[in-house]
Amino acid sequence: MAFRSLFQSLTRNSGLVNNAHHHHRSHSLLNASRFVSSGAVTSDYVEETPNSAEGDDDLRSRILRLRLPKRSATNVLQKWILQGNSIPVSELRDISKELRSSQRYKHALEISEWMVTHKEYELSDSDYADRIDLLTKVFGIDAAERYFEALPLSTKTCETYTALLHCFAGARMTEKAEELYQRIKDSNLPFDALTYNEMMTLYMSVGQVEKVPSVVEDLKQQKVVPDIFTYNLWISSCAAALNIDEVKRILEEMSNVAGSDESWMRYLNLVNIYVNVGNLDSASSNSLVETEKRITQSQWITYDFLVILYGGLGEKDKLDQIWNSLRMTKQKMISRNYICIISAYLILDHAKEAGDVIDQWKQSTTTDFDTHACKRIVDGFKDIGLDEVANNLNMIIIEKNLNPENN
Known part of the structure; x- marks a missing residue:
């Protein structure tokens, strides 16, 4: 592994590093252009372990058994509802988190889309932020950026701004990140240290170490408490x-x-x-x-x-x-x-x-x-x-x- 890729994989601070400190917040970071999946139940869904015990036949188990990305989590959700079951939003978030941790981003994105298209769910700032990150991983940064720009003003929060900044920083898109960072500073929203850490990590990863102190100055001017x-x-x-x-x-x-x-x-x-x-x-x-x-x-x-x-x-x-x-x-x-x-x-x-x-x-x-x-x-x-x-x-x-x- 080259040094730079080693550094980046270990300093993606809103992921590996900051999750150790911000474990109480879900900022896997996701969002982008509207991904619409079919609501119809098709033959895409095949239970790969049909002989599993009755106690294992819950929604989580069914989705985790999909394995192949081409199989549809949307169809599993639809079938679950047609069988007379309900799906609490907390369960969807837990399943999505588990899918993301195992890098099954396409299925996690389908769960996110289900939450968006079913109006009974009230999405949190973290849900929108998670969607930005998932759209980046599945469809690319352009899709995530389009989704963010199309969001209502009320959902352009610290978490969604930071989610998009994380995507730009991870791709070393310095110009894009700096433009968004300026918008963040002009927004008058109450950001925390995580946002500034993203810019500092970007500058370290591209070798522009001389720009890091200015980000610290921005943080202190906004009276944000630095973390470790x-x-x-x-x-x-x-x-x-x-x-x-x-x-x-x-x-x-x-x-x-x-x-x-x-x-x-x-x-x-x-x-x-x-x-x-x-x-x-x-x-x-x-x-x-x-x-x-x-x-x-x-x-x-x-x-x-x-x-x-x-x-x-x-x-x-x-x-x-x-x-x-x-x-x-x-x-x-x-x-x-x-x-x-x-x-x-x-x-x-x-x-x-x-x-x-x-x-x-x-x-x-x-x-x-x-x-x-x-x-x-x-x-x-x-x-x-x-x-x-x-x-x-x-x-x-x-x-x-x-x-x-x-x-």
């Missing part, structure tokens, strides 16, 4: 520009609002380790990490801050995913990248995984193993008061006979 994703993108952009003084200023700002939030404190600790131990300074500006893909230090720094974000959130599975994906790229890593992932595993109390990364570093054919760097991580954890974490790493160093004094 906002800070991660902001700090990452400053680090990528090697503006370390600004990184430290932002960390100080974060520490004043972190309170007792465990995620934020983990995040602050990891950034401090990364900046102070990883040799991240202006002297690095002339040192590009060259590969066949010509990955720059700025791009590697952005990757590092994905690791820091998930470490802060306690998402060990995501750390595994990023690290495994990165190793598959065969790109050349430097000691700072290893420092980042080792520190993240240690702060989540996963010493075995940290040790495994050290072994992988030792076996690397492209990056010399740095025993002194491991010692700097130990000292870095001690400096911020995490003595137990420091001791865990020190034990790994001793077990692997990596004491720098012996080298």
Whole structure:
């Protein structure tokens, strides 16, 4: 997987990242030109497990058994009604969510269309937003944009605006996204951090890191409270520009609002380790990490801050995913990248995984193993008061006979 696609797949913040924080909101993000499916019951629907137990013959089971996209969820819904059953809107939303999570977007869109065409259902802002995202996935961004523009003014809300912005950002359509972002700022609607995070993620993914601080300024002017994703993108952009003084200023700002939030404190600790131990300074500006893909230090720094974000959130599975994906790229890593992932595993109390990364570093054919760097991580954890974490790493160093004094 190329670096850019790895970055984008992991930073689509209204999806993978922000769902961890905004789990109470349904913003799978969907909407577009009117998709009208037939209401007639045809032979498209075939129950693929006709011998299922009686208790499994509910609406959800029937739809999930469709499997093939050419089969019609609309026909299943129509047959269910003809058999004298009712369909609460909450059930439709739950089934749609499950279909989207398994990437069965065509069937989820058919459920959305059913809700639109049956007037007894009162659609929420999230329903319209979900429809925008589904139409993008099934018919493309043009269809989603046409649908959004045709919506009544009352349904052009923060969620639907952000849904369309998400689609533009995901496709790296910078000009379209900036035009919509200006409309968002002119709308006087009460947007939250998610909307601004979308623009920041877009700028990071296309390498326009210098534009990120201006989005933060917009957010603050509107008195919107930044979340941990906002800070991660902001700090990452400053680090990528090697503006370390600004990184430290932002960390100080974060520490004043972190309170007792465990995620934020983990995040602050990891950034401090990364900046102070990883040799991240202006002297690095002339040192590009060259590969066949010509990955720059700025791009590697952005990757590092994905690791820091998930470490802060306690998402060990995501750390595994990023690290495994990165190793598959065969790109050349430097000691700072290893420092980042080792520190993240240690702060989540996963010493075995940290040790495994050290072994992988030792076996690397492209990056010399740095025993002194491991010692700097130990000292870095001690400096911020995490003595137990420091001791865990020190034990790994001793077990692997990596004491720098012996080298």
